[in-house]
Amino acid sequence: MDKEIAGVIMRISGPVVYAKGLVNAKIYEVVRVGYEGLIGEIISLREDVGIIQVYEETTGLRPGDPVYLTGGPLSVELGPGIIGQIYDGIQRPLPDIRSKIGDFIRRGVVSPALPRNKKWHFVPLVKVGEKVSGGDIIGKVEETPLIEHRIMVPPGLKGIVTDVSREGDYTVEDPVVTLNSEGKEISLNMIQRWPVRVPRPFVEKLSPDEPLLTGQRIIDTLFPVAKGGTATIPGGFGTGKTVTQHQLAKWAHANVVVYVGCGERGNEMTEVLETFPKLKDPRTNRPLMERTILIANVSNMPVAAREASIYTGVTIAEYFRDMGYDVALMADSTSRWAEALREISGRLEEMPGEEGFPPYLGRRLSEFYERAGKVITLGKERRIGSVTIIGAVSPPGGDFSEPVVQSTLRLVKVFWALDKSLAERRHFPAINWLTSYSLYVDVLKDWYVKTVAEDWPELIKEVMSILQKEDELKEIVKIVGPDALPESDREILEVARMIREDFLTQHAYHPVDSYCPIEKSYLMLKAILQFHKGAKAKLIEGVPLTKIMALPIKDEIARMKIIPPSEFKNVYEHIINELKIQFSSLKGER
Amino acid sequence: MQEKISTVKRGIRYRTVSQISGPLLIVKGVKSAAYGEIVKIEGPDGEIRTGQVLETGFGYAVIQVFEGTRGLDTRNTTVTFTGETMKFPVSMELLGRIFNGRGEPIDKKPPPLAVDELDVNGAPINPSAREYPKEFIQTGISAIDGMNTLSRGQKLPLFTESGLPHNILAAQIARQATIPGKEEEFVIVFAAMGIGMEDALFFREEFERTGALSRLVMFLNLAEDPAIERIITPRLALTTAEYLAFQQDLHVLVIMTDMLNYGEALREISAAREEVPGRRGYPGYLYTDLATNYERCGRIVGKKGSITLMPIVTMPGGDVTHPVVDLTGYITEGQIYLDRNLHRKGIYPPINVLPSLSRLMKEATRYTREDHQSLSDQLYYCYAEGVELRGLVAVVGEEALTERDRKYLEFADAFERNFIAQGVYENRSLETTLTIGWNLLSTYIPESDWKRIDPKIIEKYCPKYRKFELE
């Protein structure tokens, strides 16, 4: 911190510091506050008085203490070494900090986000004399066996290559390519910096047309999210937001996963750190950590850094998108982020909106979800990449009418509504099938028809209509009791129960059930509906429902979940065969 | 470095209180008080109180007074800035001692010797340094051990209502908690906030009687004690716990009661500061504040000790959506519900296992007994079914039930009587708990309905098949 003192602190209120004398400061510039050089950001500037949100604990700061400028906005470092990392909300590498100062986070520590000593095997992909511009790939590094890290010309830069390093091992700071850009020599290394609050540019946004498969049956079949789409998962405490987000982080068909633990529990990050290296991606058979990046600004870490954490996360996501990857970002929980916003806004004595949240809550949320999308990236090849954003919301008292849920629902296309009563009955995932929705169902129809099965749309329609019918019938049962229903309606209730228990519930911690490929989901539904068809026919022939429900094949249907995908095709054929045999053995009593 | 530049002379007394409102003082003319700095306040009566800087600027400081502002005035009250943030002296001598809610000994013994002074606010555990809690703690209580297993390093609150025996239960847990096979005893740190003297005495006597007083540190802020002091009480308790766990390798169980009173103290300060309230008058930062306390427990890689936390939270009028209760649920790793209906039926402990949950159970049961998790799932399923049928009986009458339904009803009653209910001094081993569970299943529920349990497990562990005694 050899910088000159730019200003002095006038007032301190929690994470918010007022400073004056900031004549040369810019709005959103990062500053260092006090003698310990705490990291902060100027969030408001009026003449020479700036309001600074400080990303570290401010206890001990005094009016009169110095403030230094750094010259740039809050930025992340992008380059090899990001994958597998766990960062705090402003991209400080937590394991590194631990090795420097121990198990507890104290303030004023800095540590580069990307390891400086590590050497990467760089393979150049440009030649001297070539014309390049922002987004063009100049080389590659195998960062993990899963991720080829494509080194790109930073956006906004162009020029002619004048020098290229030979294939070999380099640190991120070693120059690898030199450009002549309008007469100036610019040397590029493997690090890019990008301000977190500014979306990274792309050529064109495309409309999503492919699902981001998650291996979660209810999601992939009934309420799919598209690659490049947005989804939200609100629910009261203990309803399954985190488990679902973890499931998506484990099994989503994405190339890169950015998981932002934003104001939630420390142990949940530990859980990811302990389990992901051991779990294998079912499609590549490599440890999941080789595609995962964690941002952990847990609940007891400073709130201002929590506010920044989702931007840090989404900027990293966009960077990998720009390489042409499908990236999935989970934020758990956006409510804690909104609360950070509220706390800072309160300290600024801004006019509050609903429930004390600042009136710009909706705008800020929309700026965040806007950064999702499937795009044609910068660069000659016009790569296609996507960022899918899935945000958890933790409404107070589980009440979905509160501002964060409501503002989010106006923005996102998929709503997975977690239901406390389902969770209490231990129906997991506790996603309510009647209130949830996906606005992607129509645009994804073609994909499902082409990739999974012709009859996909009809199948899903039938499933939904059985579940809806069940709901209506249950209302009647509540009044008149189950005996008053005709057998045909009771059959619907039974099949609906099969759909719920044998298909919709999915055990996150069962080694097989945890991940269900779409082909298996499809066949599972086929089997249940085949049962339904047989049952209906037999009822007409006069076979009593109790007899139908006592068929042994029902137990086999219930066990489909835990049949490994590799064996499932055979089991399915066996079930269909048995259905035929067992149904034809039933004789009507009429 | 800070000392050199500092413009306020420490130790100077300011007689410039300009405003007193609620628990807050505003002092004018102070050049540069540190944010969070501790001050000493002397009122006209000569009594010395402690306060902390909540906001500071050129020429003023806003101070919260822990003992409350009653009796202070703007003319004669003096404020002395100490230049320190709040610290608490720690050593092994804390064990066996009793302090008031701001850390002064009240057991008529001399202050304990200090080997270190720790900042009461602690510092966040680096998430990459945490170790996932997985070690089963046997509490000797079936409803917990069997159905909602507690782990070392977990935070598991009791959600309760006034008039329910949560104190008796908490004391029983504290008395009985142990790691089977290791038999290392827990050290208990007990923080009372705004509870009655009787309740506090109850805890003390319980420990005295069992000779566990030497393993206990108590911080007592009672109902008649200053409300604002409650802001520091849990921090002192957790600072003590951190010292004992992470510097002295002990396993610490922290019991904090009643967090509702803590929340109310926060609300009072927030209201006095005229902050924009969040829900129901509570400050918007209630979640963060509670989390900075609760998250101080856990385990750390490479450290032997641990902090397990059991906050007791009263749900006013049984309302789970009350902000303090709700946000506690959002931070902790599950919750144990006490239930008035069970209590009325004479069931002790009146734990309603249906909404209760231990989120770390799936990990803990991997290391207990093979049948533990699936037996628990089966018991849960059968009990839930039985309880639901009770509702149906109320509508359509018992006659409308099938034979099968009746079995589930009977099961639910028996489960409450034999599994949930137990004596205040009854300490059940996990084996006993599981055996009771198996026997109940065998008595009431046809085996073809035991769908949550692997047949191999049934054969191996169900007493009716067991060829040999399990140890």
Ligand SMILES: Nc1ncnc2c1ncn2[C@@H]1O[C@H](COP(=O)(O)OP(=O)(O)OP(=O)(O)O)[C@@H](O)[C@H]1O
């Ligand atoms: N798919 C699932 N399979 C099995 N168990 C589940 C599943 N989803 C949730 N659970 C159970 O529910 C518990 C709570 O889930 P989770 O921690 O995800 O809740 P949450 O909504 O994130 O709560 P909070 O808001 O308090 O963080 C888990 O500990 C687990 O026991």
Ligand SMILES: [Mg+2]
């Ligand atoms: Mg969660």
